[in-house]
Amino acid sequence: MKYSPWKFKETFVMDFLVERKYRFRRHLLFLIFFFLLLYSSRFWQPYSGTVQFYVLFFVYMALIVMVYINTYILVPRFFFKTRYLSYLVLLVVLGVVGLNIIGYGLRTLFADFRIDNIHRENEKGGIYEGVLMCIPIILTTTTIKLLQKWINDNKRINELSNLTLNMELNELRNQINPHFLFNMLNNVKALIRTDPAKASVVIVKLSEFLRYQLYENSEEKTLLTSEIDFLSNFLNLEKIRREHFSFEIHTEADKRTINTTFIPPNLFTTFVENAVKHSVDISGKESYVKIEIRIEDKLLHFICVNSRNPDYIISDKKNSGLGLANITRRLELLYNDTFELNINSEQKEYTVNLIIPV
Numbered sequence: 001m002k003y004s005p006w007k008f009k010e011t012f013v014m015d016f017l018v019e020r021k022y023r024f025r026r027h028l029l030f031l032i033f034f035f036l037l038l039y040s041s042r043f044w045q046p047y048s049g050t051v052q053f054y055v056l057f058f059v060y061m062a063l064i065v066m067v068y069i070n071t072y073i074l075v076p077r078f079f080f081k082t083r084y085l086s087y088l089v090l091l092v093v094l095g096v097v098g099l100n101i102i103g104y105g106l107r108t109l110f111a112d113f114r115i116d117n118i119h120r121e122n123e124k125g126g127i128y129e130g131v132l133m134c135i136p137i138i139l140t141t142t143t144i145k146l147l148q149k150w151i152n153d154n155k156r157i158n159e160l161s162n163l164t165l166n167m168e169l170n171e172l173r174n175q176i177n178p179h180f181l182f183n184m185l186n187n188v189k190a191l192i193r194t195d196p197a198k199a200s201v202v203i204v205k206l207s208e209f210l211r212y213q214l215y216e217n218s219e220e221k222t223l224l225t226s227e228i229d230f231l232s233n234f235l236n237l238e239k240i241r242r243e244h245f246s247f248e249i250h251t252e253a254d255k256r257t258i259n260t261t262f263i264p265p266n267l268f269t270t271f272v273e274n275a276v277k278h279s280v281d282i283s284g285k286e287s288y289v290k291i292e293i294r295i296e297d298k299l300l301h302f303i304c305v306n307s308r309n310p311d312y313i314i315s316d317k318k319n320s321g322l323g324l325a326n327i328t329r330r331l332e333l334l335y336n337d338t339f340e341l342n343i344n345s346e347q348k349e350y351t352v353n354l355i356i357p358v
Helices: 005-018 020-039 051-079 084-109 120-194 196-215 224-241 255-260 269-279 322-335
Strands: 245-252 287-296 299-307 340-345 349-357
Touching: 005 020, 005 120, 020 051, 051 084, 051 120, 084 120, 120 196, 196 224, 224 245, 224 255, 224 269, 224 287, 269 287, 269 299, 269 322, 269 349, 322 349
Parallel strands: 245 287
Antiparallel strands: 287 299, 299 349, 340 349
């Protein structure tokens, strides 16, 4: 899958925030950033010599402990479990206790190393600066944990949705195939009684269909040219079985486009199967199925027209609409609202017009 530069950056940032393989780098980056932030402040400057760096390290470690207590104890155990009041109280307690420990350590451990000529207001300014620095850092880590949880939850929801989608698509596909096979076996049964020689040819052709179903239908996509060949074989099979039946498959696209266009397998089978079934005329009049496939502006137009006899009523009313209902649902799952399906039933013709993006 190819990503645009912006999409790639966005995906990398999200992965960097949540993926376990980036965990060490995430923490290292945060620790370096936090250290530089403290280094740029003034609280450690009133001390002499190398003591400045001991003060800096002491305050740095104290604030880091506060940040990680909030990140790995308070947020998961209280905030994520909707105990917001408890979280807020404990966060305030953590801030007060942490800042008092820092103040006590500075007074007892490093007071003798302060430079006397530094004004007292610098000390107060350093304390205020520490408080103002501590609050946004803790709130930032809470926000990052919330963002990580939101990203992980969204990933799980998407994975569940995709799993549900694939399960439903497979279920629909598994319903369509036996439905198609059931009608073909009925055709063979009728031919065995009337013309056993033709029945043998049909069985051979049927084996080719099953081979296509076995190797192509299990794939997510198949070539458009393979689907057209499958429909052509199916209609040829029907022509062998029935007299006074004709069909046309007309494509309006160059061979390169047809040979490089992929679609979900058996996307048109149900429509053609229904067209063949509805075109049956018990009076012996000429019946036909006409298929047109064209590609315009990255849209594939599938038009299937069949003759019909309004006096002929399909006996299997219970199952006659099963395939059409399933393929409609399959289209909804595959293309959401980007497809268009129009079915027009007239007295002498039945027309299906399907438009899908390719």
